[in-house]
Amino acid sequence: MSDRSRDHDADHGTGGRHGAWPGQGSPQQPEAGIPEFGARRLLYIGSGALSAAHLPFWVNWLRAAYPGLELRVLLTRSAERFVAPGALAALSGREVVRDVWPQGPVVHAPHVELAEWADAVVVHPASFHFMSRLALGLADTPAMLALQCTRVPVALAPSLPPGALESPAYRSHHAALSARDNVIVVPPVRGVSTTTGRADAALAAPLPDALRALEVLRSGALSGAGPGAPAGTA
Numbered sequence: 001m002s003d004r005s006r007d008h009d010a011d012h013g014t015g016g017r018h019g020a021w022p023g024q025g026s027p028q029q030p031e032a033g034i035p036e037f038g039a040r041r042l043l044y045i046g047s048g049a050l051s052a053a054h055l056p057f058w059v060n061w062l063r064a065a066y067p068g069l070e071l072r073v074l075l076t077r078s079a080e081r082f083v084a085p086g087a088l089a090a091l092s093g094r095e096v097v098r099d100v101w102p103q104g105p106v107v108h109a110p111h112v113e114l115a116e117w118a119d120a121v122v123v124h125p126a127s128f129h130f131m132s133r134l135a136l137g138l139a140d141t142p143a144m145l146a147l148q149c150t151r152v153p154v155a156l157a158p159s160l161p162p163g164a165l166e167s168p169a170y171r172s173h174h175a176a177l178s179a180r181d182n183v184i185v186v187p188p189v190r191g192v193s194t195t196t197g198r199a200d201a202a203l204a205a206p207l208p209d210a211l212r213a214l215e216v217l218r219s220g221a222l223s224g225a226g227p228g229a230p231a232g233t234a
Contacts, residue, residue, distance in 0.1 A: 034065045034066075034208065035208050035209075035211050035212040035215060036215060037066060037069070037211045037214070037215050038215065038218065038219070039069070039119050039120035039214075039215075039218060040068075040069065040070060040119055041069075041070040041071075041072075041117055041118050041119050041120070042062075042069055042070070042071050042072070042118065042119075042120050042121070042122065043072050043074060043114060043117070043118035043120070043121045043122075044058075044059070044062070044071060044072065044073050044074070044121075044122055044124065045073075045074045045075075045076070045099075045121065045122070045123040045124070045126075045143055046073070046074070046075050046076070046079040046083065046123075046124065046125065047076045047078065047079050047123060047125060047126055047127045047129075047130040048076055048077075048078025048079050048081065048082070048127050048129070048130070049079075049082075049125040049126075049127040049159035049204070050082055050159075050194070051125045051159045051203060051204050052075075052079040052082040052083050052125055053082045053083050055073070055079075055083050055088055056083065056087050056088060056091055058124070058207045059071070059073060059088055059091045059092050060091050061207065061208075062207070063091065063092070063093070065208075071092050071093075071094075072092070072094065072097060072114075072117065072118070073088045073089075073092050073094075073096050073097065074096070074097040074098075074099055074114070074143055075088070075096055075097070075098060075099065076099045076130065076141070076143065077098075077099060077100065078127070078129075080098075085098065097110075097114070097142075099141045099142055099143045099144075100141065100142070101141070101142065110142040110146075111139075111142040111143075111145035111146040111149070112146075112149075114142060114143070114146040115146040115149050115150040115152075118150070118152055119152050119218075120152055120153050120154075120155075120214055120218055121147065121150065121152060121153070121154040121155070122154075122155045122157070122207070122210050122211065122214055123147075123154070123155070123156045123157065124155075124157040124204055124207055124210050125157055125158070125159035125203075125204035126156040126157055126158050126159065126204070127158075127159060127160075128158070128160055128161070128164055128170060131156060131158055131170070131173050131174070131177065132169065132170075132173050134147055134148075134156075134173075134177060135172075135173035135174075135176040135177050136173070150182070151182055152182065153182055153183075153184070153214055153217040153218045153221060154180075154182055154183045154184070154214075155183075155184050155185075155186055155210045155211070155213050155214035155217065156177060156183065156184070156185045156186065157186045157188070157204040157205050157207075157210045158174075158185065158186075158188050158202065158204065159188065159202070159203055159204040160188060160201065160202040161193065161195075161201060161202075162193050162195075162196055162198070162200040162201055163200075164202060165188075165202050182217070182221070184213050184214065184216070184217045186204075186205045186209060186210045186213045187205065188202035188203055188204060188205060189202070189203050189204075189205055189206075190202065190203070191203035
């Protein structure tokens with residue numbers, strides 16, 4: 001698989017060197033209460049930003065908050081640098097999907113199966129590189145091809161290094177993704193960069209806030225207002 005298929009942000013300043021933690025290393029706390037969420041099958045994608053290390057916390061929270069929710073966790077290759085698939089499998093109750101093409105013959109195409117199974121998708125965290133690949137229409141991994149083809153609501157929670165929000169490249173990709181009818185980009189929150197020590201990084205919004213935005217998008221589609229009824233950002 002080519003380097004292009006990898007979603008980590010090492011070349012762009014995030015990932016292991018420029019990932020950021022809110023406060024003392026615990027996940028950013030959500031707004032009070034558990035948001036209403038009506039999806040039955042959620043595909044939870046973690047990409048290669050340092051905050052992927054928080055996924056066990058959020059998967060455990062999802063299982064407790066929504067006992068009837070069917071959950072599948074997918075990790076990109078770079079996300080596996082920050083979190084162990086075995087831990088997520090134990091917490092989610094099913095095998096973690098790895099974002100690589102099968103080496104041998106398969107009966108079902110993995111990207112089609114993913115797109116058909118999910119009725120909602122959240123990418124949390126969404127690295128700069130993951131956002132860029134998605135915006136450019138790349139389809140070089142099962143997750144990317146599934147997201148390019150699905151019509152179900154997709155929430156993206158960017159996790160970005162210092163300066164990324166002002167980057168012309170990021171602004172262009174953000175605008176392209178926000179223009180998609182079934183996509184909502186959840187604004188990041190300010191956090192401390194592990195490299196600069198300053199509050200100049202943009203962290204992925206807490207997962208409950210991403211689900212709240214996703215439900216607005218999903219409800220708009222179900223009501224007939226069209227998936228594009230909300231604005232491109234929450």
